[in-house]
Amino acid sequence: MSVSDEFHFFPCLPPELRRMVWRFCLPSRVCEIDAPYDQCAFEENHVYGPPCELQTSTLQNSRPPVITRVCHESRAVAFETGCQLNASYGHGAPDGFEYRRAITTWFDPSRDVIHLNWTPIYEVEFFGCYTGEPLALLAWYAARFDLRPSFMCASIGKFEHLNPDQISALKQRPNWLVVMRTIIVHCDYKSARESGLFGLLGDARIQIVDVADQARVRAYIDFAEKMELESTDAPRRDIPRDYQSFSQQSTSLMERDLRERMINSCGKKVAEELPAIRPAMMFRYCPMMCNHTGSQRLKVREMERKSRLPVRGRGRGRGVQ
Ligand SMILES: [Zn+2]
Structure with missing residues (x-):
């Protein structure tokens, strides 16, 4: 047997090689600040209501990576660069940037990006416990870990005006992303994992892509549409099949839209x-x-609807075949 044909059992590999493999399995995620709000995320789908309530993807995206639950070695590799952001995280930041996280979130600054779901009309983590500017907090996070921050387009444009503190926060970082559209990929775990679009092990549940990366945007949209059409569950009868738009807008159109909003x-x-x-x-x-x-x-x-139905009278409907 030549050297190249040999099969090496994973536990027999040198520790440094095993750790390289574990690192390769780690997800690159979007770490969310504040809870997403479906009415803000889907500006274009108000006729039939939002296609997703968003909490599930946020909760699952916040959990530690899959490899933290495999073995001692893989868990140690994950914690080399990652950590849990809990309710107290952010204390000690300058200018009293303190807020209360709604959920404990995994964060690996060596591979994640940071995103703010807060909008002027909806807040959870900043409500009642934060008097500063959420955009400034986002800028602080991004500066501390040298990340490219992103926020929702509902924060700017149509009805909202940036105040001096927000403008000052934007000037603190050289590059920003603004999420103009959100698309939900409804599918089972196996399909998501095999697509490779949500991490090698399907544990990077949220992704943000610059619209200039058209090939990557196309890959996500095509997969979302394919999963929607191939679902074994029937779509709701009261909504059309094209409920969620899977059309890809041109880069120049979205750039112009953002410029006008700004x-x-x-x-x-x-x-x-x-x-x-x-x-x-x-x-x-x-x-x-x-x-x-x-x-x-x-x-x-x-179940809730049925529980509200009036009780049938005695004998009502009896004898009808
Ligand atoms: Zn959903």
Whole structure:
């Protein structure tokens, strides 16, 4: 047997090689600040309601990576660069940037990006316990770990104007991403993992992609549409099949939209002085099949609806075949 044909059992490999393999298995995630709000994430789908309630993808995305639950060695590798952000994280930051995290979240600054779901009309983690500017907190996180931050487009444009503190926060980082569209990928875990789009082990449930990376955006949209059409659960009868739009907007169109929003938010002169702010899309893998008849959410709703039905009178409906 030649050297190249030999099969090496994983436990027999040198420790440094094993650790390289474990590191290769770690996900590159979007670490979320504040809870996502479906009404803000899906501006275009209000007719039929949001296609997903978003909590499932947030909760699953916040859990430690899969390899933290394999063995002692893999867990140690994950904790070399990752940690759990709990309710007290952020204390000690300058200018009293303290807020209360709603859930404990895994964060690996060596491979993750940081994203702010907060919008002026909806907040969870900042409510009642934070008096500062959420965008400034995001800028602080990004500066501390040298990350490219992102936030929701609902924070700017149509009805919202940037205040001086927010403009100052934007100037603190050289590059920003603004999530212009969110697409939900409703599918089972095996499909998500095999697609390779949500991490090698399917534990990077949220991804944000600059729209300039058209090939990558196309790959996510195609997969989302394929999973929607191939679902074994029937789609809800009261919504159309193309409920979630899977069309890919041109990069120039989204750049123009963002530019107009920024000008509406702070005026042309200020907008031109800001650092690079790029449009992006968010893709969230949710296994709950929220918009299909077999979804847990709809099953609960159906049970609630039935529990409210009036009790049939004695003999009513009897004898009818
Ligand atoms: Zn969902």
